[in-house]
Amino acid sequence: MSNFHQRVYEAVKRIPKGKVCTYGCIALMAGSPKASRVVGYALHHNPDPKNIPCHRVVNRQGRLAPSFAFGGAEIQKQLLEYEGVKVSDDGIVDLNIYMDWIKFN
DNA sequence: TATTTGACGATTT
DNA sequence: CAAATCGCCAAAT
Numbered sequence: 001m002s003n004f005h006q007r008v009y010e011a012v013k014r015i016p017k018g019k020v021c022t023y024g025c026i027a028l029m030a031g032s033p034k035a036s037r038v039v040g041y042a043l044h045h046n047p048d049p050k051n052i053p054c055h056r057v058v059n060r061q062g063r064l065a066p067s068f069a070f071g072g073a074e075i076q077k078q079l080l081e082y083e084g085v086k087v088s089d090d091g092i093v094d095l096n097i098y099m100d101w102i103k104f105n
Numbered sequence: 106t107a108t109t110t111g112a113c114g115a116t117t118t
Numbered sequence: 119c120a121a122a123t124c125g126c127c128a129a130a131t
Contacts, residue, residue: 002128035127037128042129
């Protein structure tokens with residue numbers, strides 16, 4: 001298994017409950033700031049759905065991935081709200097609020 | 106080894 | 119504001 005995917009998985013697992021992270025951010029933590037695409041690719045494989053909260057991962061706009069297909073954007077929205085994340089009707093989250101945990105990493 | 110592809114990002118039209 | 123385009127990187131075939 002490639003070290004890169006491994007890094008991505010660990011990074012996603014590190015996301016605190018009630019917080020979210022962007023693909024680019026995970027890519028940055030994984031060691032490649034530009035590999036945001038690969039992050040999505042890795043999560044798409046999702047070898048460990050029970051430990052990998054993909055619903056906490058959103059795109060740069062704080063918007064739920066349009067091509068998201070793990071059950072529908074509504075599901076992700078509900079999951080995030082259940083964890084205390086405010087989600088707009090369009091499925092937009094406040095990155096300014098939920099990205100602040102990153103500076104502690 | 107080379108080509109294709111994809112849960113993205115940022116910029117331009 | 120929405121669609122199109124280019125750039126980026128690694129995995130899959």
